[in-house]
Amino acid sequence: MTVISTTPDTATLTMTIVADLAAPPKRAWQVWADPRQLERWWGPPTWPATFVTHDLVVGGGSSYYMTGPDGEKAHGWWRFLVIDEPHTLEFEDGFADEEGTPNPSMPVIVGRVALTEAPGGTRMTIVSTFADLEQMEQLVAMGMVEGMTAAMGQIDEILAAG
Amino acid sequence: MYNHMVAQQMERSAADQIFAALADATRRDIVTRVLRDESSVTALARHYAMSFAAVQKHVAVLERARLVTKTRHGREQIVSGDVATIRAAARLLGQYEEIWRGRIGRIDEILAAPAEGETP
Numbered sequence: 001m002t003v004i005s006t007t008p009d010t011a012t013l014t015m016t017i018v019a020d021l022a023a024p025p026k027r028a029w030q031v032w033a034d035p036r037q038l039e040r041w042w043g044p045p046t047w048p049a050t051f052v053t054h055d056l057v058v059g060g061g062s063s064y065y066m067t068g069p070d071g072e073k074a075h076g077w078w079r080f081l082v083i084d085e086p087h088t089l090e091f092e093d094g095f096a097d098e099e100g101t102p103n104p105s106m107p108v109i110v111g112r113v114a115l116t117e118a119p120g121g122t123r124m125t126i127v128s129t130f131a132d133l134e135q136m137e138q139l140v141a142m143g144m145v146e147g148m149t150a151a152m153g154q155i156d157e158i159l160a161a162g
Numbered sequence: 163m164y165n166h167m168v169a170q171q172m173e174r175s176a177a178d179q180i181f182a183a184l185a186d187a188t189r190r191d192i193v194t195r196v197l198r199d200e201s202s203v204t205a206l207a208r209h210y211a212m213s214f215a216a217v218q219k220h221v222a223v224l225e226r227a228r229l230v231t232k233t234r235h236g237r238e239q240i241v242s243g244d245v246a247t248i249r250a251a252a253r254l255l256g257q258y259e260e261i262w263r264g265r266i267g268r269i270d271e272i273l274a275a276p277a278e279g280e281t282p
Contacts, residue, residue, distance in 0.1 A: 003266055015258055019266045023273040031269050041268035044261075124269075126262065 004123075013130040021122040025115040028122040029086035032113065039064070047074070052100070058083050061091075063100045077102050081110070089113040107131065180247065183227035188212075189220050193229055197243035203232075206241065 004018040021028050031037045035051035043049035047066040054062045062078040075096040082090035094108040107130065114125040184190055192206060207217040221241055224230040228247045233240050 002270055003263055015262070017259070017262045017266070019269075021266075021269060021273055027273065028269075031272055037272055040272055041265050044264055121273075124266075128258075128262075 015128045015130075017126045017128075019124045019126075020118060020120065021124055023121050025086045025117055025122045028115050028124060029089075032089055033085070035062070042066075056080060056083060063096070065100075073098070075100055082112075087115050089115075179227040180229060183223050183229055186220070186223075188217075189224055189229075192217075192220055192224060192241070193243055196230055196241045197245070200240050200242035202235075202238040202240055204238065 002020045002022070004020060005016075007014075007016040031041060033056055035054035038054065039049045039051050042051075042064070043066040046069050049064050049066045051062055051064045054064075058080055060080055063075075064077070065073045065075045067073055075098060077094050077096045077100065079092045080090070081092065082088055090110065090112045092108050092110055095103045097103055109131075110129045112127045112129070114123075116123050116125075184193070188210060191209075195201060195206065195209070203218055203221055204214070206221070207214045210217055221230065221232065221239075224241075225232055228244050230241050231244050233242075
């Protein structure tokens, strides 16, 4: 596992994750920038993500949904706040209804991704900032859905299938 | 669906109370201390540059969130950490962490795979 550290902080309502990736920042940037690559990792194997739109410009955004084991769909949206290819990406991530319209009663997290050159590739630091305690708790509830499905074995199949 | 999931884990208001209680540095410190060793409110108060009443208030917030329990021993109130609640709170945060561990594992696999129709 290449995850170096994870630091939840209930005081600042952030979760910081540091990981080392075996590719240069330019290549690592692609897993965020290319929607086809993004949808291979954003959702867990049992809730794969489909990015309908992915407009990687400041003020632009994405529309995506995750499909559950029984075919149910969970819709989400992104809005890009900062883009500095291939080093910095900052975006809001929220929930949407079936039509893709943002749902204001659901949590919005701000994710800040930093990709810096490191020996062997890239150090990726992701800071997730929650708006308030209630949202942090809601988000964690989301985690329960995903947390149950850390079936890494399926990834090989996905990659083998191309 | 998600609310249903959370209900299984912990009452929503209970989780809010836990995180609110832990959002304060003094209260986190109190929890850390009484987890190691139960302590009277008087003894706890010696560690902080604040009044006994202020420390007592912090303890009350922690008690409401069920992070600590208070028992009376003669004239002293003994505070001890509630391990079950603290574990539950840590588990909630741990689950968000798990999402990202899963994602990074999948990113690793993508980066390790030969590029498909891309220039390296």
